[in-house]
Amino acid sequence: MTNGKKLSEKSIGAVCAVVSIGAFIILWYWGTQATQLGLLIPGPFDVLKAVGTGIVGKVGRHSILAHAGYSLLRVMIGFIIGSLVGVVLGLLMGWYRIAEAIFNPLFRIIRPIPPIAWIPISIIWFGLGEDAKIFLIFLASFSNTTLNSMAGARSVDPEIVNAARMLGASERKIFTTIVLPASVPNIFAGLQVAISSSWATVLAAEMVRSSEGLGWMIVAGMNNNDMIQILSGIVMIGVVGYILAIIMRRAEDVLCRWNKSGK
Amino acid sequence: MKRRVALVVATCMLAGTMAVPVSADELKGSGEKLIVGTMANALGLPVHWAQEKGYFEDAGLDVDLEIFATGAPINEAMAAGELDVAVSGMASIYALGTGMYTYIGDGVITTGGESIYVREDSDIAKAGADEDGIIGSAETLKGASILGPLATTAHYQAIKYMEHFGLTADDFSMVSMDYPQAYQAFVTGEGDLVANKMPYTNQLEEEGYVKVCDMNMVSDSPIIDTIFTQNDVAEERKDDLALFLECYYKACEDIMANEDERKEVAVQWYADEGITYSDSDMSTEVAVKDYFTRETVDTDENPLGAFMLNIGKFYVDQEMLTDDDIKNVENSIDKSFIETVKSRNAES
Numbered sequence: 153m154t155n156g157k158k159l160s161e162k163s164i165g166a167v168c169a170v171v172s173i174g175a176f177i178i179l180w181y182w183g184t185q186a187t188q189l190g191l192l193i194p195g196p197f198d199v200l201k202a203v204g205t206g207i208v209g210k211v212g213r214h215s216i217l218a219h220a221g222y223s224l225l226r227v228m229i230g231f232i233i234g235s236l237v238g239v240v241l242g243l244l245m246g247w248y249r250i251a252e253a254i255f256n257p258l259f260r261i262i263r264p265i266p267p268i269a270w271i272p273i274s275i276i277w278f279g280l281g282e283d284a285k286i287f288l289i290f291l292a293s294f295s296n297t298t299l300n301s302m303a304g305a306r307s308v309d310p311e312i313v314n315a316a317r318m319l320g321a322s323e324r325k326i327f328t329t330i331v332l333p334a335s336v337p338n339i340f341a342g343l344q345v346a347i348s349s350s351w352a353t354v355l356a357a358e359m360v361r362s363s364e365g366l367g368w369m370i371v372a373g374m375n376n377n378d379m380i381q382i383l384s385g386i387v388m389i390g391v392v393g394y395i396l397a398i399i400m401r402r403a404e405d406v407l408c409r410w411n412k413s414g415k
Numbered sequence: 416m417k418r419r420v421a422l423v424v425a426t427c428m429l430a431g432t433m434a435v436p437v438s439a440d441e442l443k444g445s446g447e448k449l450i451v452g453t454m455a456n457a458l459g460l461p462v463h464w465a466q467e468k469g470y471f472e473d474a475g476l477d478v479d480l481e482i483f484a485t486g487a488p489i490n491e492a493m494a495a496g497e498l499d500v501a502v503s504g505m506a507s508i509y510a511l512g513t514g515m516y517t518y519i520g521d522g523v524i525t526t527g528g529e530s531i532y533v534r535e536d537s538d539i540a541k542a543g544a545d546e547d548g549i550i551g552s553a554e555t556l557k558g559a560s561i562l563g564p565l566a567t568t569a570h571y572q573a574i575k576y577m578e579h580f581g582l583t584a585d586d587f588s589m590v591s592m593d594y595p596q597a598y599q600a601f602v603t604g605e606g607d608l609v610a611n612k613m614p615y616t617n618q619l620e621e622e623g624y625v626k627v628c629d630m631n632m633v634s635d636s637p638i639i640d641t642i643f644t645q646n647d648v649a650e651e652r653k654d655d656l657a658l659f660l661e662c663y664y665k666a667c668e669d670i671m672a673n674e675d676e677r678k679e680v681a682v683q684w685y686a687d688e689g690i691t692y693s694d695s696d697m698s699t700e701v702a703v704k705d706y707f708t709r710e711t712v713d714t715d716e717n718p719l720g721a722f723m724l725n726i727g728k729f730y731v732d733q734e735m736l737t738d739d740d741i742k743n744v745e746n747s748i749d750k751s752f753i754e755t756v757k758s759r760n761a762e763s
Contacts, residue, residue, distance in 0.1 A: 191622075192599055212689035275488070276495040280481060361452075361483050361492065363688065371484050372689030374595050376614055381689065 199383040223354045223365040230289025231350040238294040242301025263295045268356040285357035292353040293346040300342025304335030340404040347400050351393045442654045444475025452481045452489045453502040455688035457523050457704040461666035470662035500644045507641040511747045512740030517649035518720045518748040520660050522640030527703035528613040530629035540625040550627040553580040560588045562597040563610035566735040573610045575633035639722040657755040667706035709760040713753045720748035
């Protein structure tokens with residue numbers, strides 16, 4: 153693909169993004185001005201103004217950016233730990249039958265449980281501090297990366313593996329030089345979903361006693377029917393989530409260039 | 416020989432402590448951290464006030480305040496042993512029903528602000544008020560749907576409201592949803608009535624909905640919240656708990672005596688905890704939330720824990736609790752801490 157074509161595709165993408173977000177804001181504005189929706193929720197400009205005020209001033213004890221920072225820190229710690237454990241476990245389960253026999257039944261039981269359901273148990277196990285919140289985010293990240301890593305390890309072309317065996321490669325060598333690299337695209341797909349899931353879990357995580365964070369902002373707003381605060385929190389979660397997804401995509405583009413260029 | 420001497424010394428020490436009982440005015444804070452869970456609303460205000468004014472520090476207590484959004488996570492944190500004391504609302508009944516905790520004090524008194532609303536053009540509103548000022552009639556209410564959370568004071572109030580017109584829980588349907596969702600569903604046209612609490616009742620009022628009753632019109636007693644502690648804390652840290660209660664009720668007395676300062680401190684604290692209160696919200700809170708003092712807590716008219724037991728029976732009727740749970744609630748009530756506080760107050 154030529155550079156000109158790439159640039160043109162990027163421009164079209166950017167225009168489409170602006171148009172779709174703009175259309176959503178116009179629809180939201182129209183809904184609050186022309187229908188009963190206005191009785192329940194504030195318009196987009198009130199919310200954007202509140203976000204701006206929250207960036208300069210404070211919501212609770214911190215600015216909105218500081219709240220985003222607290223949430224981001226929790227998410228990144230949970231995501232990194234969850235992803236590391238998930239990738240290792242997923243690869244092991246995907247490649248070694250015995251690992252799959254031991255861990256897969258338990259994993260399948262844990263996987264469908266929503267993070268919010270873990271709140272009481274997380275408090276009992278980890279208390280009221282950061283550990284409980286990180287644990288909930290860990291779970292969100294862990295499930296997605298485990299599943300994709302397992303799928304990645306299973307999808308390795310058996311002909312390549314057999315050829316390596318025929319050439320005398322040890323099982324360890326096959327795992328590290330064939331299975332692991334071949335699983336990277338799947339692992340990244342899992343990480344992509346995991347970062348979004350982890351970020352989406354921030355609300356549940358901050359429902360465990362908290363006095364800062366974007367999830368806390370929403371919970372505090374709910375207790376007081378402060379729709380502007382709730383929507384400010386939602387908007388910030390959406391924006392930060394979008395930025396994280398872009399960063400992950402860029403990281404994948406760079407780290408898996410070999411995979412993309414082969415297509 | 417050494418062992419005998421040690422035994423004699425220990426016996427003398429034990430006899431000494433038994434001979435001179437600890438008098439009420441000899442309470443001493445241990446300085447050990449006392450972790451208190453509460454909410455950033457009128458319920459927790461006295462705890463925050465006592466901390467801000469340095470009452471806990473003066474009493475030799477090291478109180479750590481943990482703020483929760485609702486009573487349910489406070490119960491979870493108590494069950495996990497993460498809190499020593501809970502200053503909480505109606506959800507406490509579930510915790511107290513387990514027998515793991517000791518009821519040591521009565522909290523904030525809610526005399527209003529928990530109300531039921533209908534639409535202005537509904538038949539229920541048109542039925543008008545009776546001699547007690549309660550709006551509605553048996554004919555218009557039969558088969559009605561009320562939005563609000565099940566097994567809470569909202570549900571309790573709905574049943575009492577219906578009973579006022581000779582109806583039972585079978586004559587109406589309680590559509591269970593949490594307070595914010597009940598408010599939103601009602602204003603978008605769902606349900607015939609909504610049973611809600613502040614700040615939603617303020618908003619319903621401002622939006623022109625008709626209040627058919629509030630809690631004190633249909634209930635024999637106001638809502639009284641709870642102060643409870645872990646059983647082992649009640650056993651091992653009696654002085655700390657008595658001092659905590661003393662500071663708490665001292666703060667209540669301050670709050671009741673200084674309305675302007677109460678408003679200022681509360682609004683600032685709520686804002687710090689992410690809860691925006693308007694002047695009107697705060698004025699309503701002052702009007703409907705009272706506090707016990709060291710003199711008014713645990714009297715013949717208002718014995719400690721009476722409201723919790725009363726509402727506990729309602730929970731049994733609703734099959735949310737068993738008779739055994741209520742026995743646990745009854746057994747959990749320990750007046751000794753309040754008695755210490757009151758006797759120290761009388762002495763001073």
